[in-house]
Amino acid sequence: MKAIMYQAFGNADVLQMVELLKPAIQSGEVLIKIKALSINPMDWKIRKGEMKLMSGTKFPKYTGADFSGIVEEVGSSVPGFKKGDEVFGVVKNMMKEGASAEYIAIAASQIWKKPSNITFAQAASLPVVGTAALTAIEKMGRIDSTTTILVNGATGGFGMILLQLLKQKGAHVTAVTSSNGTAFAKRWGADMVIDYRTEEVLSRKETYDIVIDLSGKMGYADAKQVMKPDSKFLNPTPKPIEIPASLIQNLFTGKKHVIVLADPSTKYTNDLLYAVGQGLDIEIHKVFPFHAFKEAYRYAERGGYTGKVVIEQQ
Numbered sequence: 001m002k003a004i005m006y007q008a009f010g011n012a013d014v015l016q017m018v019e020l021l022k023p024a025i026q027s028g029e030v031l032i033k034i035k036a037l038s039i040n041p042m043d044w045k046i047r048k049g050e051m052k053l054m055s056g057t058k059f060p061k062y063t064g065a066d067f068s069g070i071v072e073e074v075g076s077s078v079p080g081f082k083k084g085d086e087v088f089g090v091v092k093n094m095m096k097e098g099a100s101a102e103y104i105a106i107a108a109s110q111i112w113k114k115p116s117n118i119t120f121a122q123a124a125s126l127p128v129v130g131t132a133a134l135t136a137i138e139k140m141g142r143i144d145s146t147t148t149i150l151v152n153g154a155t156g157g158f159g160m161i162l163l164q165l166l167k168q169k170g171a172h173v174t175a176v177t178s179s180n181g182t183a184f185a186k187r188w189g190a191d192m193v194i195d196y197r198t199e200e201v202l203s204r205k206e207t208y209d210i211v212i213d214l215s216g217k218m219g220y221a222d223a224k225q226v227m228k229p230d231s232k233f234l235n236p237t238p239k240p241i242e243i244p245a246s247l248i249q250n251l252f253t254g255k256k257h258v259i260v261l262a263d264p265s266t267k268y269t270n271d272l273l274y275a276v277g278q279g280l281d282i283e284i285h286k287v288f289p290f291h292a293f294k295e296a297y298r299y300a301e302r303g304g305y306t307g308k309v310v311i312e313q314q
């Protein structure tokens with residue numbers, strides 16, 4: 001089978017299509033013919049060597065975390081799935097496996113039945129950003145109509161799901177996005193939209209109960225300017241030093257620095273499936289064919305779009 005792998009850290013030029021044996025499954029695994037995979041910032045952060053503590057420095061490396069496809073073979077101890085089922089899922093350990101391939105052999109605990117009201121591209125776009133959004137909401141604590149939330153970088157994949165889930169909770173959401181995303185932010189439930197290219201959010205007078213940065217460009221020190229004395233800053237893009245540092249910072253200030261690290265599991269997927277049933281909007285900005293993988297990764301990394309970029313296979 002064909003798979004996309006790389007032998008050195010770098011930009012999308014290091015990605016190569018290689019020929020591998022079709023994977024054999026263990027008793028607790030399922031073999032899936034992949035129909036779609038979505039691109040996440042972590043794909044290029046790992047590839048560029050920005051997450052070496054987590055990724056290590058061994059090669060070759062796989063890429064691609066979340067995917068959808070069709071079950072081709074089921075392990076002897078796997079209940080609930082059969083050949084032909086349409087499923088979606090997420091790899092547990094990108095160091096050992098990747099979704100940028102024609103097939104994946106994966107633990108049955110990492111896949112779920114694809115709802116019939118969404119496409120393969122939409123299902124492949126859900127696990128990473130959906131789980132991250134639900135984890136962030138869990139970390140926010142109690143939210144109601146009096147809660148004011150600033151979402152910085154609101155119309156990428158993560159923001160798309162987060163805005164809609166926050167809307168369901170009735171929070172008052174201010175979304176920071178470029179002009180490309182303004183209409184989407186409103187559609188997904190933002191009460192107010194700020195275009196970061198024309199207005200500096202940190203120089204505004206408003207303060208918020210919760211600030212979450214999805215752009216990776218607003219740090220805790222900056223965010224404090226728009227936080228109330230007892231606000232939370234949620235940080236899903238922490239530098240390694242910030243994980244212990246946040247614990248110490250939180251001992252001395254009411255302005256809490258909260259790290260968000262999502263771990264996709266059934267606990268979150270059930271809530272996501274419920275949201276999909278309720279009509280969750282999953283915007284697919286652009287779909288690339290498998291053979292155009294380099295173009296797809298370059299395009300996704302450049303940014304400037306709303307929703308998700310997906311690679312599809314026949």
Ligand SMILES: NC(=O)c1ccc[n+]([C@@H]2O[C@H](COP(=O)([O-])OP(=O)(O)OC[C@H]3O[C@@H](n4cnc5c(N)ncnc54)[C@H](OP(=O)(O)O)[C@@H]3O)[C@@H](O)[C@H]2O)c1
Nearest residue numbers: 041132153155156157158178196215236260261262303304
């Ligand atoms: N910790 C976890 O478990 C976890 C899980 C999932 C994702 N993440 C991280 O969360 C972040 C968001 O993920 P994503 O999938 O939504 O990424 P994404 O699709 O690349 O979205 C990032 C958003 O930030 C916006 N942005 C860029 N520069 C900005 C600026 N200066 N001010 C305000 N907004 C700006 C972009 O808008 P324009 O393109 O219009 O400029 C884009 O909408 C990524 O860094 C990702 O790695 C963490």
